Amino acid sequence: MSLWYRTDAPTYEAKRSKSIIHPFSVKGYGGLTINPYQGCQHRCAYCYATYEWSPDFYDKIYAKSNAPEVLEKELAAWKGDTIDPVMVASATDAYQPAELKYGLTRKCVQILQKYNAPYYVFTKSSIIERDIELHARYSRNCLVVWSITACSEKVRRVVEPGTPPARRIYQAIRKFADAGVPCAVNVDPILPLVTDTEGELDAIVRGCRDAGVSHVFGAMLRMRGDIWERMKAVLALLGVESAAERYRQLYGFKEPLNASYVSCDRQYANNILDCLKEKVRRAGMSTDFPDHMGPKKIDRSSLGQTTMLSYT
Ligand code: SF4
Numbered sequence: 001m002s003l004w005y006r007t008d009a010p011t012y013e014a015k016r017s018k019s020i021i022h023p024f025s026v027k028g029y030g031g032l033t034i035n036p037y038q039g040c041q042h043r044c045a046y047c048y049a050t051y052e053w054s055p056d057f058y059d060k061i062y063a064k065s066n067a068p069e070v071l072e073k074e075l076a077a078w079k080g081d082t083i084d085p086v087m088v089a090s091a092t093d094a095y096q097p098a099e100l101k102y103g104l105t106r107k108c109v110q111i112l113q114k115y116n117a118p119y120y121v122f123t124k125s126s127i128i129e130r131d132i133e134l135h136a137r138y139s140r141n142c143l144v145v146w147s148i149t150a151c152s153e154k155v156r157r158v159v160e161p162g163t164p165p166a167r168r169i170y171q172a173i174r175k176f177a178d179a180g181v182p183c184a185v186n187v188d189p190i191l192p193l194v195t196d197t198e199g200e201l202d203a204i205v206r207g208c209r210d211a212g213v214s215h216v217f218g219a220m221l222r223m224r225g226d227i228w229e230r231m232k233a234v235l236a237l238l239g240v241e242s243a244a245e246r247y248r249q250l251y252g253f254k255e256p257l258n259a260s261y262v263s264c265d266r267q268y269a270n271n272i273l274d275c276l277k278e279k280v281r282r283a284g285m286s287t288d289f290p291d292h293m294g295p296k297k298i299d300r301s302s303l304g305q306t307t308m309l310s311y312t
Pocket of ligand 1 (some may be wrong): 044124
């Protein structure tokens with residue numbers, strides 16, 4: 001696995017996929033997901049998706065060039081009358097810079113809309129602004145969830161060096177909220193001793209409220225062997241190497257960490273998450289996932305018609 005903390009641009013390569021829509025399950029929650037890309041230029045040190053894909057996850061981005069066509073075929077042949085909300089995307093950021101070159105996410109979203117499939121986009125990019133009109137005309141059936149982990153630029157530059165600053169994300173959210181698109185923020189992962197301070201959580205919640213976010217939720221970092229190696233480097237770069245021992249206590253492991261996943265101490269995590277919820281409620285926002293995101297009747301009335309796919 002390459003280090004996340006590099007400034008080199010990744011290389012891009014197109015590849016073809018046999019299937020695009022897949023079921024997923026995380027912490028007891030399941031649904032459907034599409035990933036138009038493999039790999040991610042956002043280079044988050046805590047990224048959970050690095051395990052599942054290539055060892056050059058941050059440095060080589062594969063574009064699934066036939067993703068829109070495959071998605072259309074899969075939806076046309078969908079078994080059943082309803083379809084669950086589709087997560088765009090679970091193992092990559094669908095609006096990372098590669099999207100400006102390939103436009104696969106935009107095309108896939110157009111296909112989802114054609115079949116009346118509900119979807120929620122998870123992103124930490126401002127590139128999604130290009131598609132604001134596309135999402136706005138489908139606002140009853142979609143949700144955009146921005147992932148914001150730190151308002152501190154010192155922390156963001158180390159932890160997720162390929163992402164825009166939080167203030168830039170809040171500008172994008174404001175535009176979407178003003179256009180009537182439901183907007184949520186996922187404060188995930190919260191990094192113990194790095195982003196779980198009162199000041200950092202206050203700054204995130206304040207930014208959400210001012211940008212017009214309606215729902216804010218979050219989760220503590222889950223630890224895994226490769227993530228721990230990167231997190232030790234994060235702590236060193238931030239000048240808090242001494243926090244490493246506290247991490248080993250909070251996650252209950254000894255070096256080397258081989259376990260697939262370990263969770264943060266329950267009481268510590270609950271204190272932080274309760275604190276976040278309290279701040280969100282006091283700011284007049286909801287801590288739940290929006291309930292307009294449920295299964296919808298799939299619409300095949302335009303079957304056989306060509307989908308007009310466009311980048312603009
Ligand atoms: S944006 Fe998501 S997929 Fe991309 S590196 Fe960060 S956590 Fe991983």
